[in-house]
Amino acid sequence: MAIFSYRLTSSVFWNLLLISLGATVFAVGVKAIAIPHEFVTGGISGVTLLIYYTTGLLSPGLWYLIINIPIFLVGWIYLSRRFFLYSLYGMAFVSLVMDLVNFTLPINEPILAVLAGGVLMGAGVGITLHSLGSTGGTDIIGIILNQKFSIRIGAFTFTFNLVVFCCSFAVLEMDLVLYSLFTSFISSQTLEYVLSMSNQRKMVFVISDHYTKIVNEIHTKLNRGATYLNGIGAYTGNEKRIILTVINTIQLKRLEEIVLVIDPDAFIIMENTFNVIGQGFSKRKMY
Structure with a gap:
């Protein structure tokens, strides 16, 4: 899609x-x-x-x-x-x-x-x-x-x-x-x-120990890509895999459901983005 x-x-x-x-x-x-x-x-x-x-x-x-x-x-x-x-x-x-x-x-x-x-x-x-x-x-x-x-x-x-x-x-x-x-x-x-x-999209960060399963669901159910970021918990000092993905506003609730069904304790951060350029989103204007 x-x-x-x-x-x-x-x-x-x-x-x-x-x-x-x-x-x-x-x-x-x-x-x-x-x-x-x-x-x-x-x-x-x-x-x-x-x-x-x-x-x-x-x-x-x-x-x-x-x-x-x-x-x-x-x-x-x-x-x-x-x-x-x-x-x-x-x-x-x-x-x-x-x-x-x-x-x-x-x-x-x-x-x-x-x-x-x-x-x-x-x-x-x-x-x-x-x-x-x-x-x-x-x-x-x-x-x-x-x-x-x-x-x-x-x-x-x-x-x-x-x-x-x-x-x-x-x-x-x-x-x-x-x-x-x-x-x-x-x-x-x-x-x-x-x-x-x-043009507005949602940039979402997900912190969960079940990152592999969540990413697979993002790929198959939302047809969106995702990127792993490496992080370290400030309190625990444990290494974490952070999921970064960009979705449209219609897909936001579906993503929340996917994440929280897999991991009710997952930490989700959502941020508005004005414009996203690349495959699946806008194509860059060439002046």
């Missing part, structure tokens, strides 16, 4: 599906909520909306495509082909859906629009980032700057968004800019939540 899951998440079909779904959710948030309320988003989509609001020319999707073209031309030089092609697909898909969405969600209260728009855009980006690509924009710029000049991606993104929102004061009324800032905050919180939903 773990091998199948790993192969699935590495497949072209799965990654294109994630990018398509995420790009659609994000584009709906922008086109059906942000634009009707004249909100500005962060990143390149924020620049897109500022230009669209100022000029009234073309369409948001077309502006998003035009602005991303020089970014991807530079990205072709510095990025891996796999990440580049997936991201190119994501960027083009966002542009397409932005122009295809011709409806407005019937949300009249600005604060509700802030919540709904932030959740949709954050969820969309989060779903996309579970793939081996992105939707272009500041993701591409940040990676290039990090590789060439060791500039942290988070610091660049924060600075870029700060400039976008400062420029918004020249185009939009102050209350709209403030609503936009709140939308961006909700979006970032939703993004973190979506990323943690599937």
Whole structure:
């Protein structure tokens, strides 16, 4: 099961599906909520909306495509082909859906629009980032700057968004800019939540004299690997074999049952991990 899951998440079909779904959710948030309320988003989509609001020319999707073209031309030089092609697909898909969405969600209260728009855009980006690509924009710029000049991606993104929102004061009324800032905050919180939903795993340490039997059960019933660590009891001075394994949250109760049925006196330590990369879990993105 773990091998199948790993192969699935590495497949072209799965990654294109994630990018398509995420790009659609994000584009709906922008086109059906942000634009009707004249909100500005962060990143390149924020620049897109500022230009669209100022000029009234073309369409948001077309502006998003035009602005991303020089970014991807530079990205072709510095990025891996796999990440580049997936991201190119994501960027083009966002542009397409932005122009295809011709409806407005019937949300009249600005604060509700802030919540709904932030959740949709954050969820969309989060779903996309579970793939081996992105939707272009500041993701591409940040990676290039990090590789060439060791500039942290988070610091660049924060600075870029700060400039976008400062420029918004020249185009939009102050209350709209403030609503936009709140939308961006909700979006970032939703993004973190979506990323943690599937990336978070449990790292478990088990100390027991029946370590061999427990590990065999982990292999056969949970289909997970395990590692032995050597330890010494501080009080007794006796050598101990410590079992280290990583599981998902669904398997946690099953692991507890396996261990405590074999050894009711076993000592179990569980710790949250934000991301696990390797066979059976996530595949590393190659930028």
